[in-house]
Amino acid sequence: MSRPVLAGQVALVTGAGWGDGGIGRTIAHGLAELGAKVLVSDVAPTAQQTADWIAADVAGAETAAHCGDLSDEDVVASLVGQALDKWGRLDILVNNAGGGIIRPFLDHTPDTLRETIDRNLWTAVWCTYYALPHMVSARYGRIVNIGADSVRNGLWDHAGYNAAKGGVHGMTTGLAREFADSDITVNTVAPCAVNTERMRGRQAYDGSMAEKFTSVIPKGRPAELKEIASMATHLCKPESGFVTGQVISVNGGSTML
Numbered sequence: 001m002s003r004p005v006l007a008g009q010v011a012l013v014t015g016a017g018w019g020d021g022g023i024g025r026t027i028a029h030g031l032a033e034l035g036a037k038v039l040v041s042d043v044a045p046t047a048q049q050t051a052d053w054i055a056a057d058v059a060g061a062e063t064a065a066h067c068g069d070l071s072d073e074d075v076v077a078s079l080v081g082q083a084l085d086k087w088g089r090l091d092i093l094v095n096n097a098g099g100g101i102i103r104p105f106l107d108h109t110p111d112t113l114r115e116t117i118d119r120n121l122w123t124a125v126w127c128t129y130y131a132l133p134h135m136v137s138a139r140y141g142r143i144v145n146i147g148a149d150s151v152r153n154g155l156w157d158h159a160g161y162n163a164a165k166g167g168v169h170g171m172t173t174g175l176a177r178e179f180a181d182s183d184i185t186v187n188t189v190a191p192c193a194v195n196t197e198r199m200r201g202r203q204a205y206d207g208s209m210a211e212k213f214t215s216v217i218p219k220g221r222p223a224e225l226k227e228i229a230s231m232a233t234h235l236c237k238p239e240s241g242f243v244t245g246q247v248i249s250v251n252g253g254s255t256m257l
């Protein structure tokens, strides 16, 4: 039997608790299937549920869980420490923690705007800041951020969220240049609407909003979780080493080029 492509590697996936979205846990599951040891983290205690699910579902998988607010620098420092203490290395970082507070810009309060930036941008900034030194020492790393296609198409009610995700997209290019000579790639996967439990709930509650967000997608439907996760896990492989500094939309054609 051939050796799994990520055998011996360690991955950290943020925002991978058992929420009503699920992109993070699907990516973590995919990385474990490719042979990586996976540390999942979330502000919610459900990260343990994800770790247990993967361990039960993927033969031979090694998993661990962490719970904490990753917009807090000290929490992130201890999270990265947990991966190193347990497995002695960190090869892959998936900055998936986030989620929108989606509303017209002037309906935001100062608190909801701050929360939006904390969730989506500071989590990615701190995790990257604390993971990178170890990747530089190892002269290898794969960083994948989960951004948003709404940054490109200016989707209704997404301006506050796009301020945060636009920062994530922006960080991608500069980091890719800075760390290219250490074989560290930095890319962002930008989903459009995704067929999550949350999306289905929204559809049941207010179909017009869900329909509006899907109306800009030529494929005529939201993305499935695996369609997002497969792009993210591909970018985590050694063989994707020549792809860096890219924001790759997985969006059913809702923006092109």
Ligand SMILES: NC(=O)c1ccc[n+]([C@@H]2O[C@H](COP(=O)([O-])OP(=O)(O)OC[C@H]3O[C@@H](n4cnc5c(N)ncnc54)[C@H](O)[C@@H]3O)[C@@H](O)[C@H]2O)c1
Pocket (backbone or CB within 6 Å): 014, 015, 016, 017, 018, 019, 020, 021, 022, 023, 024, 041, 042, 043, 044, 068, 069, 070, 071, 096, 097, 098, 099, 100, 118, 119, 120, 123, 146, 147, 148, 149, 190, 191, 192, 193, 194, 195, 196
């Ligand atoms: N679902 C979509 O339609 C969609 C579209 C574009 C982008 N995205 C992005 O994809 C990612 C995953 O979203 P999802 O739809 O699977 O939703 P989700 O709610 O299941 O995942 C986001 C997770 O991040 C966690 N999180 C939030 N703030 C955190 C913090 N400060 N510290 C640690 N964890 C924190 C949440 O608890 C949650 O479990 C998010 O970054 C989201 O913005 C989602």
